[in-house]
Structure formats: C-alpha cells, structure tokens
Amino acid sequence: MKISSWNVNSVRARIENIIKYLKDSSPDVLMIQEIKTEDKNFPYEVIKDSGYESYVFGQKSYNGVAFLSKKKIDKINKNSFKDKYNQSRIIEANIENKSKEIKLINIYVPNGNPINTEKYEYKKIWLNTFIKEIKNKLMKNKNIIIGGDFNVIPEEIDVYNYKKYENDALFKLEIRKKFRELINLGFQDIYRFLNKEKTDYTFWDYMAGSWQKNYGMRIDHFLVSNSLLSQIKTVNINKKPRGKVKPSDHTPIEIEIS
C-alpha cells in the first residue's frame, strides 16, 4: 500500500498536475494540504474520474486539507481539535492494512513567520495542542501515521543554508524541540530513519530560482508509529511534480507499507 503527502498550493490551480501525479505514481491514499478552497468548490468529479474518492476539510482562500483515496477509508474526522482561528488544518481517517487498523492524520501546521508576532504564538499553541491530542490517540490506537506539511525543518542537514534560518519559524530551536517531543511519543521521522545521511528536500521557493539552484528544505514529513516501522518498505521524495509547468512549491513524499 502506497501513501503520499503533498502540499499542492491550491487544488484548483493544480488540478492537472494532481491528476497527472495520481496517474504516474498511483498512490492508494494521497493526503493533500493547502487546497485553498471551500468544500463546495472542490473538484470532486475530475478526481473521481481518476478513480479516487475525496474527503475534504476545506476553507475559503487559505489552508484546507483532504484525503484522495482509491481504497476504502472511514471514520473521517474533521474535528480533531478546534484551533485558535478555526482554520482547516487537520483531517483524520482510518484504513485497514493486514488486519491492522491504522489511523491516518493529515496536517498542515501553521507557518509561524514572522517570529515575534501572533502568527508565531499560534504555531506554538497549535503544535502543543496537537501533541496533546496525539498522546490521547495513542492510548486508543498505537498504529498511527501522521503525514503532511509540518512547516518544521528538523535538522541542519534538512535545509540548504541553516544559518539563514536560525531565527525563522521553521527552524527555530523551540519549534524543532516540539517536533522532537512529538517523535518521542513513539514515532520516527521515517525519511530520516531510513536515510541517515542523505540530503533531500520537499520544498523550493518560487522566488530567485530556488528550484534551479536546489535551495530547498525538507518540511513535509511522515511520522510513523513504532508499531508500524517494520512494515515500511520504502520512503521516497518524488521530485518530478516540482519540475513541471505551473508546479506547487512543494513536492510529494511517498511511503510504501507492506
């Protein structure tokens, strides 16, 4: 079973690239973030034509997350917790694999820049609330996969020039510590777990030729609970969609579970 996560930066602006990706990569479940639309304007039909059912937690203009799935998923939950501004940043579903019930959690963590503003405080509050929620969920089901745009650069190796980001909301030590706190509940950052020394990015800014220069950062992640680690066969950052015409600034990360 293949599960992917991709911040698409508008589902409607990206629909052709998304359809192409579904065809080329054929994930069983695709978690998308930043769909930037209300549910009523979501392109359900064209996605259904590609063989995928859509489960959407949208919002006008900003944020928004969704699952696209060709396998049966259920227990869709858009009310995991209410965040400070009522933003659509988390959706959950359950999927069965090898008689294990796995909880999939699709998140879009607040960016938090610039620091010394309410946006940064919001990011910290959001992460604290999320950590608390995950603690509770683990008591009910130890099989959890969290995927999405975490807006966290975990380590120096995960950004092209870490010195430029020491006071950035994506790399500030107190934010990275929260990421670590989450992992310490019983997860692995599966990309780093399976690639100890490798440099790979999931985001390249549209500006200043960042893609061409490979000025990127690894901020889209899959956290896999320890109970599932032995079943993860591969993890892959698929750079192809980032090189296409009219791309998202993020590219998908993919895992395969036996």
Place this chain on the structure above:
DNA sequence: ATGGCTGAGCTACTCAGA
C-alpha cells in the same frame, strides 16, 4: 538583499505563504 514569485478574492490590491 524583509527582496524575489504564486494563488485567492476580486477586478486594485492585499494577504499569505516559507
């Protein structure tokens, strides 16, 4: 280098992203 580029809402320009 607080710039650069892209999308939504809307139709001039701001907000947000990272």
